[in-house]
Amino acid sequence: MDPIPANLSKDTLLALYRQMLTIRRCEEQLARCYQSGLIPGACHTYVGEEAIATGVCAHLNNDDAVFSTHRGHGHALAKGVTPRQVTAELFGKATGCSQGRGGSMHLFAPEVGMMGTSGIVGPCILQATGAGYSFKLLKTDRIGVAFFGDGAVSNGAFHEGINLAANWDLPTLFVCENNLYATEVAFADATGNPEVANRAAAYNLPGVAIDGNDVIAVYETAGAAIERARSGGGPTLIECKTYRTRPHAEGMRDGGYRSAEEIQSWKDRDPITTLATRLVDEERASAADLAAIDAEIVELVADAERFAHDSPWPETATVADHVFSAGDASHA
Amino acid sequence: MREITFMEATLEALSEEMARDETIFVVGQGSGARGGNFNTTTGLYDIYGPERLRDVPITERGFVGMCTGAAMTGTRPVVDFMFLDFILDAMGEMVNQMAKMQYMSSGRLKMPILLRGCIGVGGAAATHHSGNYYSMFAHLPGFKVVVPTTAYDAKGLFKTALRSDDPVLFLEHKSLINGRGEVPEEEYLIPFGQASICRRGKDLTVVALTTMVGKTLTVCEKLAQEGISVEVIDPRTVAPLDVDTILESVQRTGRLLVIDETFAICGIGAEIAAQVVDRGFDDLDAPVRRLNGLHVPTPYSAPLEASVVPQLPDIEQAIRDLLAE
Numbered sequence: 001m002d003p004i005p006a007n008l009s010k011d012t013l014l015a016l017y018r019q020m021l022t023i024r025r026c027e028e029q030l031a032r033c034y035q036s037g038l039i040p041g042a043c044h045t046y047v048g049e050e051a052i053a054t055g056v057c058a059h060l061n062n063d064d065a066v067f068s069t070h071r072g073h074g075h076a077l078a079k080g081v082t083p084r085q086v087t088a089e090l091f092g093k094a095t096g097c098s099q100g101r102g103g104s105m106h107l108f109a110p111e112v113g114m115m116g117t118s119g120i121v122g123p124c125i126l127q128a129t130g131a132g133y134s135f136k137l138l139k140t141d142r143i144g145v146a147f148f149g150d151g152a153v154s155n156g157a158f159h160e161g162i163n164l165a166a167n168w169d170l171p172t173l174f175v176c177e178n179n180l181y182a183t184e185v186a187f188a189d190a191t192g193n194p195e196v197a198n199r200a201a202a203y204n205l206p207g208v209a210i211d212g213n214d215v216i217a218v219y220e221t222a223g224a225a226i227e228r229a230r231s232g233g234g235p236t237l238i239e240c241k242t243y244r245t246r247p248h249a250e251g252m253r254d255g256g257y258r259s260a261e262e263i264q265s266w267k268d269r270d271p272i273t274t275l276a277t278r279l280v281d282e283e284r285a286s287a288a289d290l291a292a293i294d295a296e297i298v299e300l301v302a303d304a305e306r307f308a309h310d311s312p313w314p315e316t317a318t319v320a321d322h323v324f325s326a327g328d329a330s331h332a
Numbered sequence: 333m334r335e336i337t338f339m340e341a342t343l344e345a346l347s348e349e350m351a352r353d354e355t356i357f358v359v360g361q362g363s364g365a366r367g368g369n370f371n372t373t374t375g376l377y378d379i380y381g382p383e384r385l386r387d388v389p390i391t392e393r394g395f396v397g398m399c400t401g402a403a404m405t406g407t408r409p410v411v412d413f414m415f416l417d418f419i420l421d422a423m424g425e426m427v428n429q430m431a432k433m434q435y436m437s438s439g440r441l442k443m444p445i446l447l448r449g450c451i452g453v454g455g456a457a458a459t460h461h462s463g464n465y466y467s468m469f470a471h472l473p474g475f476k477v478v479v480p481t482t483a484y485d486a487k488g489l490f491k492t493a494l495r496s497d498d499p500v501l502f503l504e505h506k507s508l509i510n511g512r513g514e515v516p517e518e519e520y521l522i523p524f525g526q527a528s529i530c531r532r533g534k535d536l537t538v539v540a541l542t543t544m545v546g547k548t549l550t551v552c553e554k555l556a557q558e559g560i561s562v563e564v565i566d567p568r569t570v571a572p573l574d575v576d577t578i579l580e581s582v583q584r585t586g587r588l589l590v591i592d593e594t595f596a597i598c599g600i601g602a603e604i605a606a607q608v609v610d611r612g613f614d615d616l617d618a619p620v621r622r623l624n625g626l627h628v629p630t631p632y633s634a635p636l637e638a639s640v641v642p643q644l645p646d647i648e649q650a651i652r653d654l655l656a657e
Contacts, residue, residue: 065405099438108437115404116436123397123429130401130409137357137383137407144401160394167389322439323473325497 004216004282013275013284016058016215018293020050020272023074025301026083027246030073030090033305034250039090041103046074048213048245051271052177053078055218056145059226065115065131065144067124070105071177071244072117075147080112083304093311100314101322121182122157124148125174129161132170132235141230143171151182153199154190162237166205169234173225176239177212183248184257196239205235212240213271216278245270333514338480338504339371341487341515342448346373346410348519349494350380353408356494357384359395360412369414370450370509396422396447400430403445408494415461416449416503430499431474442497443474446490451479452505452542453593453630453641462630464594466541469501470571470603476500476524477571481545483513485568488522495521505542505593525572529581533563536587536655539578539604540564544591544642551647562651570600578604579612586617589654593641596624618657623650 004013027045034043046053049071057078060066068075076086081097089096090104097109105119115131118124124146131144152158153176165172176196180187188194200207206225210217218240225236243266247254254263279285336344350356358373364387367374377385388395392413399409413419419426426447433443453462469475476498480486486504493500530545531552540548545566552562563581567574582588588608590601605620626640642650 065401067401098436101438102436106436108440110404110437110440115401115441116433118429120424120428123400123425126394126397126425127401127404127429129394130398130403131405133357133398134402134405134407137402138355142405144405156393157397160391161397163389164391164394164398322435322437324476325434325442326439 001214001278004278004284005220008216010285013279014289014293016054016219017272017275017279017290018297019054019058019078020215020275021293021297022083022300023050023053023077024272025297026077026086026304027073029301029305030087031246031250033090040092042070043090043104043250044071044248045244045246045250046071048266048270049177049179049242050074051215051218052175052212052240052242053147055215056173056175056222058219059223060113060145061142062112063142064113065128065142066113066147067115067127067131067144068107068117068147069121069124069149069152070117070119071149072107072147073104076107076109076114076117079109079114081107081109081114083300084307085109087304088308088311091308091311092313093308094314095307095311121148121152122155125152125157125161128172128174129165129170132165132172133168135171141171143173143226143229145173145175147175147177149182150176150178150180150187150196152176153196162203162205162235165235166203169232171229171232172235173222173229174235174237175222176237177242178239179242179244181248181258186257197237200237205237207237207239209239209241212242213269213274215271215275333516335512336483336515337509338483338486338511338513339509341483342490342504343372343374345487345490345494347376347379349491350376350384353494355407356410357386357407358410358412359386359388359399361388361390361414363387363412368412372412372448392418392421393425397425397429399445400425400433400443403443404433404441408444409446410494411445411447413447413449416451416465417460417463419447419449419465427472431472434498435474443499444497445499446493446502447499448502448504450506450509451503452507453625453637454507456632456634456637457506457630458632459629466501466503466570467594467599470573470600474499475571476569478502478524478569479542480504480568481508481542481566483511483515485522485528487515488520489524489568492521492523507543522568524569525574527565527567527574527577529563529577530566531562531564533561534585535561536589536651537563537565537578537581537585538589538591538651540566540591541570541593541600543593544647547642547644548591548647551644551651555648555651560651560655573600573603575604575607575611578608579615582608582612583615586615587654588616588620589623589650590620591623591642591647591650593625595627596622597627599624618654621650621654623647
């Protein structure tokens, strides 16, 4: 790996480290909570992929719009949803970011630009394209961002959304987290083209493949693409090559469809320990700096679980609220 | 009062609202400079430009999903399907995303989006250009479904749809869009969920939808000469559905016939019948009856096509039969 660019400040680097570790510790705690029955529904963790959400969202403002997938806890946290809100949502509590209506696959916090995770593969690509359409029409410099996995790449939404965004030069960023498996189906078995980034050529937009476990690479690449989108240059497709080191969903098997050696090889390239090592080796931060952040996050995450545990259940009297907008002009 | 067509009425409504609200944009095949296959956007491109009158490729899932994202982020899309049958390619985006987004976000997101297209049997359009579908959408939480019959209703309901923060399906029967009717120059809006009583009567209530309204009124003229007095109600929106107006009518007539061009099974007529029986059982002097089109895909050949939808003699017979019960 190249040295960390000199222009990245210590604050920026530690913020990246803090964000990745927050996601990791939250996810590990959510996995434990799932195993102990505190989380009743699905739980797809982002462990191993933290560098991507972290590196991209570091450039985003609250009024930029992120559209995510079933593996979306990391995107929500990186976009500014708190560990309390995410954890409470998975517990099904009224204080969750979706007030208990969504769970893991429906995390919403539009007040910070988290426009939803989704239980369906593909729609996020189209919706981020639509956000780009809005932001262009409204003459703002806001952008839409879609995070999606390799499983979405063979889906029609990938083709349809990217085609529209490229055609109209929309301010949209398409971030493919290629973790090699869609559920347990290998990407290599799903398509005749093992690459994602080179598909951009079919739509005449820039496509770039990077190491998705290198948060610096993600940060630098996303920064350039986002700057380009904000200034009217149109969309970019970024393929982040990565790996989830936990099962597809909690409660499922680790292997069977992938070897123990393969899993270990990716654990050896863990994005968080990689960054920590580089920071210390290149004397950009001290071990004490990192230890202080580690301790801070231990407390942050413990607090999130306590909060979720102590929070009230949603009132069942509210269950039919919000099917339609409140006070809508069309109501008779 | 001046008379304009149903489609001219919606064009006028769209243009007025686009002038009023700069966040409205239209996507559709040919919705740009060409002005729409059915003249839904004639002249608007020159006024509002290419970003607000957007020609799109034939990618229904793509542009519906795109418009869902746009509606979540501060604009107000109008999706023009030309023929509503094409909407089926976008069903996942509509049912799983658009219709559920407000609920999943606990009301923090709005979904101001209007989806329009031609429905209905007629003109040898055959089975990929003749569907109705309003019962299907009415079944799902999160959609409002508008089925206007007259130019007057079309304009007032279209304007309401463009001010709604909910997804609205605005369904235009292809046999009605060139129909002329009185439309005042001054602005008016018609709220959703208010049925229209098209004809007053005392012997029997007919609830009719889209083309069946006009056909039923024709039959009623004839029956009136025999002293048969039929009340005709056009629900105008099937979601929300104005059951109160129907119940009030049935309270006076004691008999209800629902006439609908499309399928009976799991259709809006079944819903109307169930609600009336549930809430107005004591007012009924006879069973609730339905007259529907056949439960088959729409054939092309003229005699075959005509045979799948209720015709004037079928309507007359159904009314006479129910009066005899």
